[in-house]
Amino acid sequence: MSIADLYHRFILWIGDGTGASDSLLHVHAGMAVLLAARLVTGRSLATPLPFLVVCIAELANEVLDRAYSGTWLWGDTSLDILNTLFWPFVLMVGLRARRSREARRIRASGR
DSSP, rough: HHHHHHHHHHHHHHHHHOOOHHHHHHHHHHHHHHHHHHHHHOOOOTTTOOOOOOHHHHHHHHHHHHHSSSOOOOOOHHHHHHHHHHHHHHHHHHHHHHHHHHHHHHHHTTT
């Protein structure tokens, strides 16, 4: 049994165990990987590193899906990428914007 087969069985086990849709599992996985990356690296969620870890994890997921299925399923792959990366990206951008606003406010106040 290949790594792709084992991974596919594991993913099915998670889906069957939770009853959640594939799309919802991707949203949760993206946020869980983001939080884990934040804790492991010690870097703020406003920095690109935790988001980059989510991107790498999603790439690995899609490569394993492709290895299992034998072809790229672009409709499914596109939706998986969007669902996994959307909220981690929005969170990173929002926190970076807040950090930038705070820095401008501090500079303007002359501290």
